[in-house]
Amino acid sequence: MKAAILGFGTVGSGVWKVLKENQEQVKRYLGAPVEIAHVLDLRTFEGHPVQQVLTQNIEDIITDPEVEVVVECMGGLHPAYEFVHQALTEGKAVVTSNKALVAAYGADLMETACDHQTDFFFEASVCGGIPVLRTIRHSLAQEQILAVEGIFNGTTNFILSRMEQGLTYEAALAEAQAKGYAEADPTADVEGIDACRKLAIIASMLCGHAVRYEDIPTEGITKVTSEEVQQMRAVGKRIRLIARVTMENGTPVMKVGPEAIDAGHPLAQVKDVYNAVLIRGNMVGDIMLQGQGAGSEATASAIVSDVLNALNDRRRGIFEPACWTE
Ligand SMILES: NC(=O)c1ccc[n+]([C@@H]2O[C@H](COP(=O)([O-])OP(=O)(O)OC[C@H]3O[C@@H](n4cnc5c(N)ncnc54)[C@H](OP(=O)(O)O)[C@@H]3O)[C@@H](O)[C@H]2O)c1
Known part of the structure; x- marks a missing residue:
């Protein structure tokens, strides 16, 4: 099962860490590991293992048919909205910690997710690690x-x-x-x-x-x-x-x-x-x-929880209806 991370800052690097350090827990839940296939960031992270999967081009992620879930933790409204919208339109599940994005475009993105029979989850956007x-x-x-x-x-x-x-x-x-x-x-x-x-x-x-x-x-x-x-x-x-x-x-x-x-x-x-x-x-x-309610690992923990739920939904061929509409 392959995932991609958009933004390798405080939260994005935490997601990397949680998926690596808690891979046994992940495997126990899903029956298979989650591999991070791509990480989008503008920086180069010399000497960090993330270099092997680093890209500066969103198309590498959107066009990779094996990527099932995209984690957005770049922050801000643009280009986060466009990247998330594009990923959902391709039928990928999206998980975000970006409260500004959810508060501004939540209904729109949930509708897009439903139209493409996939999940848009945002647990980490409210009070970080608290479910x-x-x-x-x-x-x-x-x-x-x-x-x-x-x-x-x-x-x-x-x-x-x-x-x-x-x-x-x-x-x-x-x-x-x-x-x-x-x-x-x-x-x-x-x-x-x-x-x-x-x-x-x-x-x-x-x-x-x-x-x-x-x-x-x-x-x-x-x-x-x-x-x-x-x-x-x-x-x-x-x-x-x-x-x-x-x-x-x-x-x-x-x-x-x-x-x-x-x-x-x-x-x-x-x-x-x-x-x-x-x-x-x-x-x-x-x-x-x-x-x-914040911090790299606690926030990333909530994100990974959403990733597991989204991947589980996909395996069962289901997706969650929108929580709210315009
Ligand atoms: N930090 C927390 O504890 C926390 C808790 C809950 C929710 N959140 C939310 O999570 C999101 C991320 O927060 P964060 O603290 O992890 O931010 P951050 O440390 O600033 O990380 C964001 C990363 O995304 C990269 N990025 C930004 N725009 C990009 C683009 N267009 N293309 C590629 N990479 C791009 C940034 O690169 P550059 O540095 O080069 O710009 C940076 O590495 C925000 O929406 C925030 O509100 C954060």
Whole structure:
């Protein structure tokens, strides 16, 4: 079974590692190993074994009939959209970690996948290694989901955790950048945009039609001061950046913003770069998933899970219907 990876950065190299180091687990699940036949990247990776399968030409992947699944982890909208669309049109399954792509073109790409009887999966695009989407879609398919809320962004949670320990916002952000948790331009994280895109994906899945992330009221953490954090701490509360969707008569009501929650609340216990998702079903009650919402290996683990599911579907001659439409 052959796969290709688009983008050999943090996540793409993690996918390589997971498929190599956990090949026994992969074989046990599929009955055969997954071979990485091509890796598309602009760099050359001198001395790395990936060199043997490296290409700079997407056509090498699209036209290889043996490639069954394409993993997109280049990021950005273009040319990611065109490459993914082309792969689906050729009947290949596609797995992505690209939340910007799914939030903007999810319905379009799922429709293309269905038209060509293949899968388009994106578990890693929401909270990295935490299996949120598959839990909602499969394990809780029988439930009316009443609400999903959580801490969807590790960078801002790290900053708020450090502010709780007495740091200013600026000092906490600088530390997050030094540790590689925050990018040089941290806008998407600290303004809540990253969490908002993930919420749009979950909300679209809950209501079955595309929710525009631009329509979600969103506030980041840039206005939160260390004084506020300490004041809340003194009265037994913790400030967290909470993303929430509640289903009201079939309509999703959504918000992303900082909230002061009781120190005993499960989400208040989530510290540093960790993410957590609380799912409320009408029969099962509350379920909380917590784990690494980013990072090379955790995110790659979610991708490989999708790869295995897509390859299993192909073997059985099935594909998943679209989670939502326009
Ligand atoms: N990092 C995480 O923890 C994490 C977690 C969850 C989801 N994600 C998502 O996963 C995606 C990838 O993130 P990442 O952190 O792995 O990014 P990254 O480290 O920047 O890796 C992206 C790779 O793709 C290559 N690339 C970009 N455009 C290309 C093109 N047109 N042709 C060939 N190669 C191209 C880049 O090459 P150059 O460096 O030469 O540009 C780079 O090697 C993003 O959508 C991100 O939001 C990341």
